[in-house]
Amino acid sequence: MLFNFRIRHLVFCTLALLTFCVMPLFALDKMEFEAQREVLVNSTQVAAQGLSGILSDMEIKEQIEFCRKFVKPIRFFSDKSGYFYIYDMKGMNIAHATQPEKEGKDLYEYRDSKGNLLIQGLIKAAAEGGGFVDFWWENPLTNQEEQKLGYALPIEGTDFFIGSGIYVK
Secondary structure, rough: HHHHHHHHHHHHHHHHOOOOHHHHHHHHHHHHHHHHHHHHHHHHHHHHHHHHHHOOOOOHOOOHHHHHHHHHHEEOOOOEEEEEEEEEEEOOOOOOOOOHHHHHEEEEOOOOOOOOOHHHHHHHHHHOOOOEEEEEEEEEOOOOEEEEEOOOOOOOOEEEEEEEEOOOO
8 A cells, every 4th residue: 555655656746747847848959058957956856855755754775766766767858868866965876867887886986087076066065955066977868978067955854865967068
């Protein structure tokens, strides 16, 4: 019974995310970068709020499994380069939509090609209630490392944060 309740909440959160945040992203081709940033923030806020409500009644193992299932299918922006990732506040990758091989790995000391301690930057931004971090990351569409503006937000009631970003073109 509890499992069906969680599935219904997952479906509801996913539909809400698609309806209010992701569907409008298909028209982003002509929008300015600032508009993309706003959509990024709004999408991440909706995902964080939904996950907060769902994860609060779960054990840690269930939370991790749920997070992985939640982020896996979500893509946004007109080119589908938008996706979510979730870390704990110690730098452990909990879920990654495009690079599942990073799941379960401690990336606290990870540096991008420019030397940025990007996970530490995301943790700091999330710990401050949410914020932006510049870094370099592999774009799943091009398989090339590209500049990215990431946004991280805490998932209330957990030790996790959720993030996403915009590849700077």
